[in-house]
Amino acid sequence: MTFTEKQTDPTSEMHWLGDMQADYFYPNGIAGDKFFKHLKENDSFLATKCKKCSKVLFPARLYCEDCFTEIPGENWIEVPASGKIRLFTIAKLDAHGEKMKEPKIMALIDIEKTNGSILGVINSNDYEKDFSGVQVQAVLRPKANREGTLKDILYWE
Numbered sequence: 550m551t552f553t554e555k556q557t558d559p560t561s562e563m564h565w566l567g568d569m570q571a572d573y574f575y576p577n578g579i580a581g582d583k584f585f586k587h588l589k590e591n592d593s594f595l596a597t598k599c600k601k602c603s604k605v606l607f608p609a610r611l612y613c614e615d616c617f618t619e620i621p622g623e624n625w626i627e628v629p630a631s632g633k634i635r636l637f638t639i640a641k642l643d644a645h646g647e648k649m650k651e652p653k654i655m656a657l658i659d660i661e662k663t664n665g666s667i668l669g670v671i672n673s674n675d676y677e678k679d680f681s682g683v684q685v686q687a688v689l690r691p692k693a694n695r696e697g698t699l700k701d702i703l704y705w706e
């Protein structure tokens with residue numbers, strides 16, 4: 550799946566159009582099922598650790614993306630639902646090119662204790678702030694309302 554979004558650079562007011570590959574944010578198959586089942590019942594994430602190269606894969610995978618080594622069940626580890634913002638952008642237009650009522654701060658977050666990252670919405674309307682390197686925590690839906698999907702992550706703050 551790819552999604553295309555018109556975005557605005559707040560400093561130059563220049564619009565750019567790009568494709569962002571969103572696949573890797575969604576673990577597939579068996580690994581994905583286990584990941585989301587865990588997320589439904591816990592306030593943390595699951596990752597997998599490669600025995601060969603020690604890379605901690607997030608979202609969890611059954612094979613190392615670097616050295617293609619199979620990752621056994623005992624190498625699943627729990628990691629905090631928090632991390633550091635690697636990069637961010639302010640989205641002013643939605644996926645259909647319509648101006649949003651309130652711009653959204655979108656960030657790529659490097660998940661703590663892993664070598665992986667996830668795309669998330671930052672709960673802030675401080676559009677002047679430099680969010681690079683800021684530590685954030687995932688705010689999840691109340692457990693009773695979780696459905697075991699990415700939507701269980703409401704936003705980050």
Ligand SMILES: [Zn+2]
Binds near residue numbers: 599604613618
């Ligand atoms: Zn590996």
